[in-house]
Amino acid sequence: MENQFRHLTSLIGDPVRSIILWTLLDGRAYTAMELAICADTSPQNISMHLSKLLAADLLTVERQGRHRYYRFSRQEVAYAIEALANLIPQKKNKKPVTTIDTDIKYCRSCYDHLAGKVGVLLTENLVTKRVIELDDKAYQVTQKGIKFFSELGIDVATLKDKRRLFAVPCLDWSERKYHLAGSLGAAMLAQLLELDWMRRKKDSRAIYITAKGSSELYNNFQIEV
CATH class of the missing domain: 1.10.10.10 (Winged helix-like DNA-binding domain superfamily/Winged helix DNA-binding domain)
Structure with a gap:
């Protein structure tokens, strides 16, 4: 070993x-x-x-x-590489740095799921609303959560049948908090892109939020962007 x-x-x-x-x-x-x-x-x-x-x-x-x-x-390789980035020391800036909305630390893809500040805030909101609950090393979708995701256009039962991790916490290297990964996290990002709440920035992992998305993220997840 x-x-x-x-x-x-x-x-x-x-x-x-x-x-x-x-x-x-x-x-x-x-x-x-x-x-x-x-x-x-x-x-x-x-x-x-x-x-x-x-x-x-x-x-x-x-x-x-x-x-x-x-x-x-496999997706575990991506999780491992993202986790390694958490070992990068945080810079102590004497002056506050303005965060740009399209910056990779603010909103980006981590392999196939949402990461950055927005990804962490979205995950925290899902936990606060008891849509998902952290159980040991994985997230469990509550009965309330099944209905929530269904209304968003995501079939939880189908995702559970896939041969991959369903819903797991992935430590965000820029926020040092968890965001949602696994097939559920991937479905979330795919649906937010499909709904045109978000769009990928060309030749980058950065994702920017549309005007429609700004309104919908606040209405559904209480995230102000």
Whole structure:
């Protein structure tokens, strides 16, 4: 176990591979060339790093036509990378810093679910309203919650049948509090995007809130944006 852990941390700790893993946190699949550009390295070098990540089962690859697309092998890898970011020391600013609404710390995707300040506030509101309850290391949806999510267009029963974690707390690296992950968290973000309450910022994990979304987030979750 110790040797396996040492091998895993050495894989993640490499500068090029760490950029690959950080880039994939936006939930999209990337080609080797795209990842080489993000990591500022050559196609030959990126191929070697991708091979090591594939061998360690951190990534998976899918072929579409002439292209090969890389993504995380499972959502637990994304959670682990996001959790590692919590080890980054908080900067002590002498002057207050104004938060920009589209900033990645304010509202972003963490793999396939909502994160940042907005993601944390939304999760806290769901807990306060007893829509979900933290039970040990997972969230449970209450009877009130089943109705709440149904009205939002989310079928809880269908999500529970999926072969992945249903509703788990994911420690937010910028807020140092939990946001909602798992299939329920993914469904939440997908539905908020579908309803046009939120939109993805091009070429970024940042998500911005529409005028409609600003009103609906306050009405449904008491979040002022």
